[in-house]
Amino acid sequence: MQTRRQTLLTMLLICVAWLPESLGQTVLFEGNFDRGLSDQWQAVGLDREDYRILDGALELRLKPVRPKQPRPMLKVNLPFKTAETVIASVDVTIVGEPLRRGELAGLCPTDRDGSLFTVRKTNLDGYFVLAPGKVDFIGTPGQEGNPGKYAVKYWPADEAFGPLRITVRGHYAHFQVGPSSDGKYRTFFHSAIQETKEGLGFGIFAAGEPGDGERWVRFGNFRVTQ
Template sequence: MHRLLQVGLVLMLLSTGRVFAEDLLFEETFDQPLSDAWQIKGLAENDYRVCDGALEVRVKPAGADGEQPRLLVNLPFSTGDMVIASVEVTVAERRLQRGEMAGMSLIDADGSMFRVRKTNVDGYFVMAPGQPEFIGPEGEEGDPLQYTVKYWPAQESAGPLRIIVRGHYAHFQTGPDDQGKFRNYFHSAIRESKTGLGFALFVQGLNPDNDCWIRFDNFRVVKP
């Protein structure tokens, strides 16, 4: 079966809420202290807390060494497998300022490969990555300046952020929403990798004086 057809079939089945038998790779509901599986990067002890059944993380800029503040967990899979990671992401205190963000990333030993997030774009609280849309004249499809990007409001009713990995592609999806449905937004080819893979919960701040906190809850990674 052609790879694009496979990708379309996978997303169609996931969007319908079809039930799959699945292997649980990792789950954290944050009702108890953090699992020892987590690695903490770029965060001091007072920058994160398990509070009221969720993980709360202070939005802060990268350190002097450029390390992005995050908590990561390594798991046994490859980019050729089908893996689904999901997490609820909400703002707990204050608000994200322009350019700041929080979300989940697919990682390997060489760093981040694909990330989904809630962010402030020009004063709007949206989900990213957005969908590129061609707005230029016919024949100029190769010019990146002839594209705009469509974003979606970062509403809690959309449900958890999800990353779906399959066949060396990664997909951005949300759901189930308040009606039990899933929605697909963006997908991209990723580098092939078999070792050092996992997922990170990250924040990215710009203003050290913005004391914004993000809540992460119900983090779950499965192999359908």
């Protein structure tokens, strides 16, 4: 009997270990856009004609980022601190022709002054990639302070990699994508962010210089959990 109990306990522990990541988390905000745009969204540097709901997703018009001006975005303020663990994710799909060089679209944590950290799909020198890239130290011990001893690897912005994700934890922001079509997550970059206890949130943006015709980026399944 004791052996059977131990076996059942072991099986239970294995099942708990394999529970989905979402279980046990609190959903702070979810926007699937099936019912329109929540009143919690705030437009920064955008006119009403610069965003729209279409076929169950939110689309943003590409807007230029001007020096000394806030990044144009839609953002939502949420009750969390940079010391806590919070995860935001969103699907980002380019509408129509590919992004032109320097154009980008993505996700960022925000405070009252603007974005704290950005993750994006972008055209970098003609390549459609995920940024920031993964930084690898290629020098020898003692050369860590030399910026020339680091290499940056960029991954293609393949939709099969899954949503863009930002994890805020312990005053750091981590850039991930996933889950992919095969259930995997990839981590590319992390950075310290300013310690903040209030006035935080997340924003989505699409940026680029105006060209011929309208340029739009599609966002879906926006979700923030804690």
